[in-house]
Amino acid sequence: MTLAGKVRRVVDELELDLRDRVVLTEAATGPYVVTPVLAALAGARVYAFTRPTRYGSVAEVGEETYSLLDALHVSKASVTVLDTLPPEVVAEADVITNSGHLRPLDESVLGHARSEVVVPLMYEAWEERAEDLDLAYAHTRGIRVPGTNERHRDVDVFSYLGELAVRQIHEAGLSLTHNRFVLLCNNPFGPFLARTLSSLCADLVVVQTVDELVAQLPLGDVAGVVLAAYPFEQEWVGHGAAISPGFLAEHLPGAVLLRFAGHVDTAALSEAQVSYHPRVVPRGHMGTLLSDIGPDSVIRLQAGGLKAAEVALSGGTMFRGEPILEWL
Numbered sequence: 001m002t003l004a005g006k007v008r009r010v011v012d013e014l015e016l017d018l019r020d021r022v023v024l025t026e027a028a029t030g031p032y033v034v035t036p037v038l039a040a041l042a043g044a045r046v047y048a049f050t051r052p053t054r055y056g057s058v059a060e061v062g063e064e065t066y067s068l069l070d071a072l073h074v075s076k077a078s079v080t081v082l083d084t085l086p087p088e089v090v091a092e093a094d095v096i097t098n099s100g101h102l103r104p105l106d107e108s109v110l111g112h113a114r115s116e117v118v119v120p121l122m123y124e125a126w127e128e129r130a131e132d133l134d135l136a137y138a139h140t141r142g143i144r145v146p147g148t149n150e151r152h153r154d155v156d157v158f159s160y161l162g163e164l165a166v167r168q169i170h171e172a173g174l175s176l177t178h179n180r181f182v183l184l185c186n187n188p189f190g191p192f193l194a195r196t197l198s199s200l201c202a203d204l205v206v207v208q209t210v211d212e213l214v215a216q217l218p219l220g221d222v223a224g225v226v227l228a229a230y231p232f233e234q235e236w237v238g239h240g241a242a243i244s245p246g247f248l249a250e251h252l253p254g255a256v257l258l259r260f261a262g263h264v265d266t267a268a269l270s271e272a273q274v275s276y277h278p279r280v281v282p283r284g285h286m287g288t289l290l291s292d293i294g295p296d297s298v299i300r301l302q303a304g305g306l307k308a309a310e311v312a313l314s315g316g317t318m319f320r321g322e323p324i325l326e327w328l
């Protein structure tokens with residue numbers, strides 16, 4: 001199926017309807033090119049803000065965006081790609097997505113917005129990050145902020161998490177078959193990661209805390225430890241952290257620390273001769289991205305965020321008998 005076909009299918013599945021709405025979102029390249037196009041296909045008039053990055057110039061972003069609109073037979077006039085953000089554009093918006101190029105959404109941006117605007121987090125409410133959105137300011141203005149329920153059965157983004165973990169394990173030079181892994185996860189990612197990993201490896205030890213891990217010792221040979229810990233910006237492995245590199249070296253010798261989510265002290269790991277992957281992950285970021293496995297999950301995530309905005313504009317929370325959003 002073409003990218004255009006995938007976009008249309010998800011818009012149809014979610015019955016996404018943004019007719020007579022103005023959406024301010026980002027324009028980007030690669031899988032994230034879909035964001036403004038999803039809104040336009042759903043009937044919105046879209047302003048798509050972008051910046052030049054290592055992934056593409058402003059002109060290249062515009063070219064990708066308009067090419068996908070053409071493939072969907074959606075008018076190019078429905079999307080305006082901008083590299084500046086005039087106050088009057090912000091003031092027009094019914095929806096302002098909490099998307100990368102628009103962050104941080106603070107008073108400098110939201111100060112120009114109408115109080116009726118909806119600002120959907122393009123992720124779940126529990127993942128809210130102060131550096132992305134000034135929630136306190138939004139509340140003082142009466143601006144509504146819904147978190148997207150990525151686990152809604154018609155959005156279903158979390159079902160891709162297991163694939164991401166498998167990809168990361170393979171990138172680290174490991175295989176799952178006939179090997180034992182540990183999954184340390186203290187958040188809603190856990191069941192989705194465990195479902196996929198347990199179906200592929202010889203044994204998966206699932207724990208939520210270090211104490212639970214200690215209670216499982218000794219474990220014998222472990223190929224890798226998948227760390228998926230929240231808050232993502234907190235240091236979880238390091239001197240004085242919840243897990244010491246020495247603990248890993250002593251009790252899980254030879255195991256590779258797989259950095260799915262949660263910050264670690266890489267210098268301390270190297271000092272203790274504990275292998276880890278990936279080598280570089282910015283603090284607060286996941287060690288792997290949905291876009292690493294193609295556009296499908298990104299389309300569902302972005303469409304889910306826009307559906308949450310659509311429902312929030314009507315003051316609701318439910319879609320097909322299930323919450324599509326959580327108010328912050």
